[in-house]
Amino acid sequence: MGDPASSRTGPIGSDRAVRREHGLPVAVELSRRRLLGGSLALGSLGVLSACSAPTAFEVDADAPPVQGGTLRVGLSGGSSADSIDAHITVNSGDSARAINLYEPLVERDDEYKIAYRLAESMEPNDDGSVWTLYLRENLKFSDGSDLTADDVVFTFERVTDPEDPKTNASNLATFDRAVAVDDRTVEVHLTSPNAVLDDALAQYSMGVVPRDYDPENPVGAGPFKLKSFTAGVSTVLERNPHYWDTAPHLDQVELLNFNDTDALINALLSSQVDCVGQIPVALVEVLESDERMAVLNSATGMWLPFTMRVDVKPFDDVRVRRAFRLAVDREQMIDQVLSGHGRPGNDMFSPYDPSYPRDFPQRDQDVAEAKRLLSEAGYPDGLTVELVTAPIQSGVVEAAQVFAQQAKDVGITVEIRRVDTTTFFGDQYLQWDFAQSFWYTRNFLPQARNCATAEAPFNETAWTDQEFTDLLDTAQAELDETRRNDLIRKAQQRLYDDGGYIIWGFANQVDAYQRYVLGLRENSTGLPLSGYTFRRVWLGEVS
Amino acid sequence: MVKLILKRLLVSVFILLAVSVVVFAATLLLPGDPARAILGQQATEERLAALRTEMHLDRSPVERYLLWLGGLFVGNFGTSTTTGGPVAGLLSERIGASLILMLCAAAIAVPVGVAIGIYSALHRGTRRDQAVTWSTLTLAALPEFVIGIVLVTLFATSVFRVLPAVTMSPPGQQVWEIPSQLILPTLTLALVVIPYIIRMMRATMAEVMDSGFVEMARLKGVPERQVILRHAFPHAIGPVAQVIAIQLAWLAGGVVVVEYLFRYPGLGQALIDAVAFRDVQVVQAVSIIIAAVYVLVNLVADVVGILANPKLRSAS
């Protein structure tokens, strides 16, 4: 991961820096479970709209997309540090801007597979130390100028600038240099082999920018271009006439910032916005009961773990860690914290990674075993721990409360200490003995690099197992997928048995929109509103 | 009179200075390093040191206070720990938005409160007066968020969906350019303030109507209308102006909850956000600004009181 980009001044404290690091999707095939859940959700939506009594309006969802109109999007979060820089994406709003203003070479599609965008194809050499990228024909920036291999080279150099590394620099730690072979061909040379470079490129903070890029007057190759921007308040985008792919349906997109979920929902209910990203899962029924509204419920790989530091008492004893993991009733967590909108976890991250170990036995609450382990560890009468929590993501504080309640059964008294996010990510971040965290969808290798090695920037559990790190290194250089997955699985076993994370589940991404908004699809990246791909959205005819 | 006003002005200045000391002292009590809070976990020592120097964190508390105070005078409120940008820029538009809200609320509350108060005082003991008394007692008891939630439920989300429940400022527009979204916050604030004005107006007016000179005016044969307008009302102005001032000053604090409830992009909202993120510089700035408004409004009220009283006015 190298030097993370947090040295830039600006983002909302260090929590923004953390979020930036977390929001990196990595390839995984679409799980069967998710497909099933997705179609169920779609089905129920259809039933709802079919059954609902004559409403104020009807929308013909099957009609061909309508051109024109302005989509008003409500976003939570945002501050005066909001950015329109292609390569500095801190919060959700920054991602939304980057995704729509700029175009990457490859991206993660709805099913979390690699999809080619500006690149037509890419391939590694035999040992994975040089990758060759081929661009599409006739690419243009939003100002009408041509997009060539030189621009791609500039983009690589800008992102990995050692003086000022950008958000995605940590994923390109092995980047050595990029060479424009011709107008449409670029060679990327790496310092060590990387079999999964395509994952590092499929990031929204990897949009290609022109050589004379000026973040103050941003020019990109995305479906929209910037019309106006007020940090922390609003952003207006308009259609990019030079977009290489199918032209977007919408004339304009307004991104409006709300600092409070409540306000966000009220804005939606009072039709001040057309769609909102990331609503609290508890509100799904509220919104579904409103015949004007529809809910987009996407399964993702986002996780909200409890973090136990494996190097301090009482968590330095693996029996205590196991007891804590067995104290959690995962189904109940999903029910109470996520209102059922999620999938249980098995103390393992990266569910979309092809290597995800589905055959590990599913852990569940086992009071007797947990008590036995605690007793063995020297706590026959249970123990009292302090759990530090903060509203770092919706559901986190709630999860702490539910856990405190469940842990009682095992004889663990959890004292909840709620702090504000700045304090949480302040001087003591990574020092909390027992706390919480959240991460978006990503694959196992980059995830582990971020949080589970001695060099990892966010090693919340103080996990510094050398054998584990060696396994990661070997796997990263292994081009053969089967052998790579075998190596990964060994690493996973270490984490599963002895790790400091309690990963109780993966939360769905739930968005809501007015039913006349069409073209939003379920998306597994963890980013709201179909991964912010507004190029596919149109406003249906209301009759 | 000028002397009196000057004296009052000096007192206000003194109070504001004292307030600034209190507010500044709050920072000193805080654990943690603002520079690190701004730069984040991964900041290098060099950058931290540079920022500390820039923020005068390496100076003594007294020096820091004086530098901070000096900054206030030129509109430099320090650096926000959450955004890393200047606090003044963060707040400048919000001050206007909050003022608009307060002024709207005052513009409704003052005439309505005064009118109902007078009406009630002139109809003392009647059923209508009692109705007024009971409603003011009830309304005055309710915390502002209770009133706000009831209004939102009634007019925005559940019963009638006629008014926006939250405030938005679409690109290029200021909040007040969309008057409909000012209605509910204004109404909430006004409803909180009105009962106090009514009660004070009623009590003062009732007292004045019982006074010797009002009786004398009646016994002189002065028509009732003139008794009220010429003899009674000018007397009620002084005390009521004080109460109105206190209430308007209260608005400076009351906007906090109301702005939070309606997500109105004002100072109060900024304050709550800053508290949630522990952004001390912003909390300091907003506290100072609100306190200044508070002190200023009280000063104006006292000056009005002095001007309304010929005894004080003619005092040399």
Place this chain on the structure above:
Amino acid sequence: MSTPDLDPEVVATPEPGAVETPPKESATRSRPLPARVWAQTQGKVGVVLTAAVVLVALAGPLLAPWLTGYSPTEFADRPFQSTGVFGTDNLGRSVGARFLAGGLLLLAYSVLATALGLVVGCTIGMIGGYAGGRTDSVIMRLNDIVLAFPQLVLALLAIVVLGPHGWVLVTVIGLTHAPRIARVARAATLGVVSEDYIRAAEMYAVPRTRILAREVLPNITGPLSVEAGLRLTYSIGAIASLSFLGLGMQPPAADWGLMINENRIALSVQPWGVILPVLAIAVLTIGTNLLADAVARATESTTVEAS
């Protein structure tokens, strides 16, 4: 007493100058304050409303599991369902149980804050009013400084520095009440200090503390009890407001203000989680306010009599 012809008390007991008539039994002995409060409609309604909510707040925590079948922290169902009498809250706990358990802390903190404010405010107000001169102006200027902050802003400042702990809430709300109470106590003391019985006590060299305690304090209980009622109302409002802002009571505490904060998001589908606590807070504050008003009216009549 400038127009004694009007005062019915005086009319009823004229002074004919016949000093030798046997001392008459008092016809004007005033009824005790509670009776005079109860005699008013405001007083009755206030007492009933306040008592109802206080009863719920005090007995609720004990009765909650028995009445609703759930403990306040137990999970009854998924969030915002209609399980049980009043459904579930944002974590799927019983709204009824949490409502019953949610008043105690609010009430206790408010009473403590008011008591703190009264003790501190009353002490400095009385000292200021009685000592006069420089002591008074110093005290009043200090007062003005605290008064220059809206209460909530000062509370927020304290919470930023010290964190949202119970003692911080009680202390900061209590101390921000103090100057306001001090003003009232001072004004009332000034009214009393000019009375000759204070001079008489001075003349007999009664220690000053005893003058304050015996001569002044009993004579300002009227305005003070009114102020206590008002301040209690405002304490409840302030603490509930802070909880509503998420800066007061902290999860997983069952608390009305916090309940509103947690559940208002689902106002339209599961309104009980908001309506119950809003109602309880409204009824409680209306009750205490009516009570304060009734006490004000009751003491006004005695002040007139005693002046």
Place this chain on the structure above:
Amino acid sequence: MSGVTAERGWRPQRDAALSMRGLRVAARGGAEILHGVDLTLTRGEILGLVGESGSGKTTAGLACLGHFRSGLAHTAGSVRLEPRPASSEADDGGEGLELMGLPTDRLRRLRGSCVAYIPQDPALSLNPVLRVGEQIREVLDTHGYGESTGDRDARVEEVLADVGLPSTAEYRRKWPHQLSGGQQQRIGIAMAFAMFPDVLILDEPTTGLDVSTQSHVLDTIRSMTRQHDVASLYITHDLAVVAELADRIAVMLRGELVEEGTVQQVLQAPEHPYTRRLLDAVPDLAGRKVLTATGQLPAARPSGSDADGGKATGGATAPSETGPREPEPGREAPLLEVKHLRKSYGRTPVLQDVGFSLRTGESTMVLGESGSGKTTLSRCVAGLIEDYEGSIALNGKELAASTRKRSNDERQEIQYIFQSPFSSLNPRRSIGQSLSVPLEMSGKLPARERRGVVEDALDSVRLGRSFHDRRPGDLSGGERQRAAIARALVNAPSVLICDEITSALDVSVQASIIDLLNRLRSERGLALLFVTHNITLARHVADRIVVLNQGVIVDSGPVDDVLENPTHDYTRELLSNVPTL
């Protein structure tokens, strides 16, 4: 009593301007305030309506304007405005105009024009935020005086001149608070006369004014009423004032008219016992009568200071029997000696080089009008004012300024009684508690014995032991003042300072208190410092008199010397202005 009065006294009834018949007024609670009052006001004549507080005289006076204060309501009887050829407003077919039940608007037009009112307290009755000229003009504007604004301005000037005030524009632009009490009251009079009313109601217009100011105001009233042939009702508690001003007197007692007649009839041959009692209670500058309110024990006046002393007989408490001392001026060392006393508030000197002495058993009256510094003087002696210059010595030993720094014994020796009995007792404590404070502080008696001493003191002021557990709120003003006196007695002092202790009381109560003080003096050999503004009390209470004017002693000596041969102009003027029966 001029000849004019006698002539007008029997004017024919047809000149009546206002007649009140069987007027009953009740409080809304039910208690009746006026029980059927009959009054007739005759043109050119002043009717003095006399009564003590609570008698309902103000209520009757306001009824003449058809006005009842809030809480009061007219229940029966009539008030008629009799017709007058010259008056257009009241002209109602020669039948007169019944005020009771008249529509508000018509009443309003009568008020200020036909019937005018002069209130008790000018400071409260003038609107402080209106200039005085405007307040007079308002009457004219309201009733449409004259043809033009010029007429009205002219009338304002005229009426100001009539009441003896400057009629300059500058004066008219003054605020009420810039005028003295006497000037304020004259503005009130000017307002009343502005519209040439037929009937004038004066509600104690001189209460609260100094004697000399009172005298000037009374002169104004007298001349204005005569000049304009107005029927006046003069409401007062002060018989002496009525004697000087009125043509006829009506006496009210508890809402009933008990006696009415010409001044001579009522003052010289009172018929009703209450009237007689009232008259007996009025202090007399000549000191020829013995002050007694109820025909009880006559006051005992200490002998040896005054030629009339011999008349003070007929009591078991004759001074010769109980008085252990016969003060011999000049020989005995003074009990209390005040020398070169100076005190100022800010830059305003209040006392300038004041000195006098008081001997054991002697009574000295400190006489002064408001602002003379008499209360400051008495408080300095009592130790209630800490920063004076000069010395105050008790038994030759100089006292500390503050009572707190004086010794226990010194504190007990000097006792101070406050002016207002309504303020000097803590309403929240029982009489017994209040009275035992001095004992508590002197610490000489064990707690259980205190009650006995307090009860004895209550007995000696004739309140009785049953008052021990009662609270001040249950007591009348006179009773409270007795309790306050009892408090001063519990520690058996040698000097009693009485600061205006009767000024808040009705005359009859005043008489009984004076009587009590005199008895106590003779029983206990108390020295008395009697501070008052009321010179007529001099011969009733004092052996010596000290006249204080603006902080300076202008006259002092034995009472008779000073009263008969005043050396200073101020004393002379004071004496000449005192109204007497």
